[in-house]
Amino acid sequence: MSAPSAHDVCVIGGGVTGAGIARDLALRGLSVLLLEKGDWGAGTSGASTWMIHGGPRYLEFDWDTTRRSCEDAGHIVTIARHMVYRIAFIVPVLPHDRNNIERMETAMEVYDRFQPLKKANPHVRLTAEEARRAEPGLTSDLVGAVTLEEWGLDPHRLVYANVQDAVANGARALNHTRVTELLRDGGKVIGVRYRAPDGSHSEARARVVVNATGPWVPEICRMVGTEVQLRPAKGIHLVYPHRISNFGLSAETVDGRDVLMVSHGGFTLLGTTDDDFYGDLDAMDVHEDEVDYLLQAFERVFPSIRDYRPVRTTTGVRPTLFKWRRYEDELSRRYQVIDHAPEGAEGFVTIAGGKLSMYRLMAEETSDAVCRKLGHQAPCTTATRPLPGSESELEPAAELALRHGIPTLAAIKLQSRHGSRAGDVLDKAQAGRIVCRCEPLTESELAYAARHEQVRSLADAFRRVGLAGGPCAGAACVMRAAEVIGQQLEWSASQRFDAVREFVRGAWLGRAPVLGQSGWAQEELAQGALRGLS
Ligand SMILES: Cc1cc2nc3c(=O)[nH]c(=O)nc-3n(C[C@H](O)[C@H](O)[C@H](O)COP(=O)(O)OP(=O)(O)OC[C@H]3O[C@@H](n4cnc5c(N)ncnc54)[C@H](O)[C@@H]3O)c2cc1C
The missing domain is CATH 3.30.9.10 (D-Amino Acid Oxidase, subunit A, domain 2)
Known part of the structure; x- marks a missing residue:
């Protein structure tokens, strides 16, 4: 095992909350390590309804959540204007x-x-x-x-934009990296042990460890004998x-x-x-x-x-957050920042509850608590500072398309993910063919995602750039996509086949529950097209 790295803060969980905290703290000048066991936004955030909303329903029993949610939604739509x-x-x-x-x-x-x-x-x-x-x-x-x-917005892209900005401001952010243990020194949490994608284990020291693992919060708490009930x-x-x-x-x-x-x-x-x-x-x-x-x-x-x-x-x-007896739908979407020092775990902070629509506020309050613990004085800037791609006006999509020889719809989609940086993506990767017509995605954007956006699998590419998100559900494009990503990541021929097989298996789990009679027929066709791979 290599020598432990050292950081001011280690944030566990690369959903919207953890990514937002990593960004906030990095912008305040702290050294941050962000660890995500799957891919960015692959947990609850990606499974949401993709809405930045106030929640009129909560007005009946928790109007304060509606107000906070609307306020923070106002900030989010300003800082993420290219994707909303x-x-x-x-x-x-x-x-x-x-x-x-x-x-x-x-x-x-x-x-x-x-x-x-x-x-x-x-x-x-x-x-x-x-x-x-x-x-x-x-x-x-x-x-x-x-x-x-x-x-509305694509939550995967929102999460990734926060990760991207955290990294641009000095954070280290690792996906497919699972925290397996919290390190202790008596009554203090002093870091984490984690498993990298290649199976190797490493340790990281941190002055504060933040548990931002959404529904997994209780599991991480149990690692140090603390409790948060959800x-x-x-x-x-x-x-x-x-x-x-x-x-x-x-x-x-x-x-x-x-x-x-x-x-x-x-x-x-x-x-x-x-x-x-x-x-x-x-x-x-x-x-x-x-x-x-x-x-x-x-x-x-x-x-x-x-x-x-x-x-x-x-x-x-x-x-x-836990409440006894309440009907699920009437549970408050409030959140809570918990300092576990009184439970004998100094240096360990949890953020639990909340909503995508107020992730920025949750991140701000968690970062304030971390800064107080560290005696670090720097104001939060995330309410007004644009996320990457929202810094300047977008050029007309038709002009971008013409300049790079791609369909206008592909340019519109590209801008919804990269905003004002869309041209850089195409410049860096030299615009190429369309990988999939039904979700117009260029080979260049896919190659860029593999090289610069931590895409390590076809499922990661689905989240980062919408691969296989259209009507073909991957049948027409995953083979070619594996070639494009494989070239960037130097996959062997068998690794490319494995990547496709893994994607097809994963996609099947989400598709099986909605296959009617005609759906099963189409499935047989798709499987036939991929025969030899599954
Ligand atoms: C069906 C549904 C629809 C919703 N729709 C909306 C909506 O439209 N608008 C809205 O505002 N809210 C919505 N919500 C709520 C919102 O999605 C969540 O509140 C929010 O996304 C939670 O984000 P999070 O980062 O806290 O959790 P997550 O997104 O779950 O992130 C936690 C991350 O921690 C990682 N993790 C766990 N254990 C470890 C470990 N040991 N090591 C490293 N990483 C670990 C997980 O892999 C995960 O990615 C919806 C929720 C659901 C379920």
Whole structure:
């Protein structure tokens, strides 16, 4: 084992919270080590609904979370402006809904007071005819509707932009690196032992260790005999490889919960469930009854939903703070920064709970606590400092496309990931062919991601640049992608085959729960195309 490295702070967990903390602390001038056992954003953050929202639902029982969330969402949409987009929702009201149209409008009037905090527009009330004209797929049972505006973004890219900026400011950030032990010196936590992707073990010393592992928080706490209790809640989404509706839509489930159908550019997320989960966080399945629960809710407001075929599912676990007796959906999304010194673990801090939409604030408060412990005085700058790619205006996508000889849609997608740095990506990698037409991705961006963005597998490339995110779900592009990445990472021919096989197996787990009859037929075809690899 090599000699331990030494840092001011070691942050465990490369989800949005950990990445945000690493960035904040690096910008305050501290030396930071960030460790992620999988890939950046591959935990709960990537499994979210991809929304920076205020949560009008929390107004009923926790309006302070709505306010904080809206405030921080306002900061996030400013610092990440190249990756955010507005999502207009229609909230349909049906005859036997929990809230009639008057109650629904009253709730929106209250939410309107918070909307300016996140630069969103106030609601509009629609008659049934107006709503159906805007969204012809809505049921004819409609009583009326209200609109609602939120923000969307790719959480994988948000996490990575934070990692990127942390590294640009001196942090060391390692993905596929699992913390296996916390190092102690009597009553003090003095660092971590971790396992690198090649299986070797190393130690890192740190004056403060931060546990930002989302739903894994209790597991890391147990390593030093401390306790943080969560009420982990599983949520799944169905993923459709295209838009289904003109607007985001909400629907009421059989047990009175609200679920959403949201288009993010070229694909649609339909979800989510919210169920207590005490199983293995590293081996979650999606069950057919969860799929059916979501479809049953949407069928009521959007009767043709079962005619569309989802291509996969996502699943994640909310790191919700523990509360006894509360129905899962009514649990507060508050967060807590916990200094474990009183429990005999000086130098160990946990951040638990919260939401993607207020990750920056959570990171700020955690970083403040760390700085207090270290006697380090430097202000937080993340509320106004742009993330990489959001520093300057974007050039028109058509001009970028023309200059580099790529389709305009590919240039738009590239800018949504790299913002004003999109041209540099193409310059550095010399624009090449399109790897996949259905999710227009250039070979150059893929090669760049392998060389400069810590992509080590095809699944990493899915998260970093959207590989296999389109209708082909990888069938038409993963072989070529393995060639492109393999060239950059010097993979042998067998390593390239292994990479494809690993991706196909992983993708299967997310796809199996939504395969109807025609889905199984397509699956056989796809498997046939890859015969010899699986
Ligand atoms: C279905 C669903 C939908 C949601 N939708 C939204 C939404 O639209 N908007 C919103 O604001 N919020 C949403 N949320 C909540 C939000 O996604 C989470 O609150 C947030 O992403 C949590 O981020 P995190 O960084 O704390 O946790 P995570 O993203 O889970 O990150 C923790 C990381 O720690 C790593 N880790 C664990 N153990 C170790 C170890 N031993 N060594 C190294 N690394 C380790 C994990 O691999 C993981 O990547 C949703 C949640 C769910 C489940």
